[in-house]
Amino acid sequence: MSIKSFAAKIFASHIRKKIDKWAANPHDTQQKVFDELIKTARNTRFGKDHDFGEIRSHADFVQKVPVRDYEELKNYVDMMVAGKEDILWPGKPLYYAKTSGTTSGAKYIPLTKESMPTHINAARNAILCYIADTGKSKFVDGKMIFLQGSPELDEKNGVKLGRLSGIVAHYVPGYLQKNRMPSWETNCIDDWERKVDAIVEETLPEDMSVISGIPSWVQMYFERLIDKTGKKVGDIFPNFDLFIYGGVNYEPYRSKFETLIGRKVDSIELYPASEGFFAFQDKQDVKGMLLQLDSGMFYEFIKADEFYSENPERLLLKDVEEGVNYVMIISSTAGLWAYNIGDTIQFTSLKPYRVIVSGRIKHFISAFGEHVIAKEVEEAMQDAVAETGAEISEFTVAPQINPDGEELPYHEWFIEFEQEPEDLNRFADIIDKSLQKQNSYYLDLIKGNILQRLKITKIPRNGFQDYMKSIGKLGGQNKLPRLSNDRQIADKLKNII
Incomplete structure (x- = not known):
């Protein structure tokens, strides 16, 4: 075992203990997050408009802050994008994650100095929990590929903007830089077909141990590898043992992937979005992903079949049940308040709180x-x-x-x-x-x-x-x-x- 692999096991054990601590105290953890959010944003434009100074409880919050989606929050976001400060969160955002909008063009989701680390830490912790759960750490010595968007960013009124995956590429920790692939130059290629071809050429001679990305994109990469070599992916990369994915359901792809690889490999499911990194799979032998309760994110839940009623009840964690479809509502250190991200989730466990993504509130x-x-x-x-x-x-x-x-x-x-x-x-x-x-x-x-x-x-x-x-x-x-x-x-x- 290498020094790096041994150190990863020690660090994984340390992080697992920290996670277990807040996971065992979910309601206190969420109350602390809620109190800090309200206190920090009290003097923002949004905080003043919604009487944050008078909010003492969740009931007060429900009374003063209605549930909104992006279109309903857009007037505040537009002020931020125009360069104004202290609108949804103190100061200016660090970045805007640019995504497709529904009715008014592109969406600009703010990422702040407080929210940005939660994206990075959750991704890191997912891997560390895998190590703590399985005892496997040899993969840290091999190469790791993260299929993602271009890290080249634009700028609007002094704030950088781009795809979330491209922004995150700027935060790869130093201890992974030598292992990380593809190269920066290849990652900046806009044309996807050329990019995949370049990734194939770069990775073929390497000892790939971890491959990560949306399944549909990774499948294309696998097929190009096979076309190039005539070999199964698992034969090309004999130490490839971990696939990390998010964004879509992996199950329709699983049998196809196992055929392309030539064997089964472990996998970790992530639940990232521009609005936040909400959950990740922390155990290999249980269903669902651990909901991130200590990441500057306060959660509310509305039963999906009641969502469009006149005054649906906004539930806290203590009120939810397993197997029920809920619309997930978030308030966060990114300055999103009672924000409907559009996803529906179900709880697979209440001790600790684990979820699966069941769909979208709209078709x-x-x-x-x-x-x-x-x-x-x-x-x-x-x-x-x-x-x-x-x-x-x-x-x-x-x-x-x-x-x-x-x-x-x-x-x-x-x-x-x-x-x-x-x-x-x-x-x-x-x-x-x-x-x-x-x-x-x-x-x-x-x-x-x-x-x-x-x-x-x-x-x-x-x-x-x-x-x-x-x-x-x-x-x-x-x-x-x-x-x-x-x-x-x-x-x-x-x-x-």
Whole structure:
């Protein structure tokens, strides 16, 4: 065992004990976070607007601070982006994590000097908990690859901005710098196909032990390695034993990955987002990820089936139950207050608090990390109808993750036409280009050859009615979801054709 590997075990044991301490005292931990958040932001613009000086309890907070999403908080963010200080949090942010917006273009999520370390520490602690849990630390001597966005950043009124993964690349700790791949130059390549090819060339001669990234992107990297060498990934990298992932559900990819690798490897699931690093898998043999309670994040939860009611109850950790779908609401050292991140979660454990991501409060597709929402598919369809004169009765969209043969995955659009377009191929092209324009994640996946252009499957007349009747939801207020993140509806529709 190397000195580095031995030291990692000692450090892992130390960090595990610290985590266990706050995990065993969740309510006191969250109360301290809440009190510190309110105290620190009392004199900000938001704090004054919402009487933070009068807030003494969670009940006060609920009364004075409504639940908001980005669009509803945008007027405050716009002031920050314009260069004003002390708006949502004291001073100016360190960075803005730029993401796709829903109705008003790009979103600028603030990252502050207080919130930024929580992203870095959570990622580090996930690996250390794995070491403490399994006793495995040899991998720290090998090379580690983190497939991520470009670390090159833009600037707005003195604040750097970019993709979260690119910002995080600036914070790789010194003891990992010699192990970390790809090189800075390769990481800055914008074109994904060229970037993957460069990563393949850089990593082939190396002793890779840890590979991390969104599964769909990592799958492309694996396939390029195999094309280049004719060998399984596990044969190319015999010491590769740990896959770290986040962003999408790994389960649909697991069997494919094991085939590409040639064997099973351990994995760690992360729950990062621009708004915060919420949870990570801390045990290999239990379901769920440990909710981060000591990371400057105060949590509230609203039952998903009550979320759109007039006055839904905002629950604290002490009130939640296992197996119930909750919308997760956060307040944080980034200056996000009673903020709806859009995710739904379920608790798999209450001692300690562990969660799984169960979906989004609104229908969506994110099988590959694209975060396509209903508004985007509806607008794309409207563009195609307007340009071609076609008429449609109904449509829905689902991902095709495992197409036949060597074909790339795609989005499948099930459309019942009243009047078909003269050129169905052009109709599909208009939709696809509209989606690419609206959604930068989808654009990246298309350009990176992770996804191919969407495909249209025509549904016969009254086909959707037949489907709704078959599931007992014909008529009334029942609505067909515009899009799904699985193929439950798609597979049933296939039987109608």
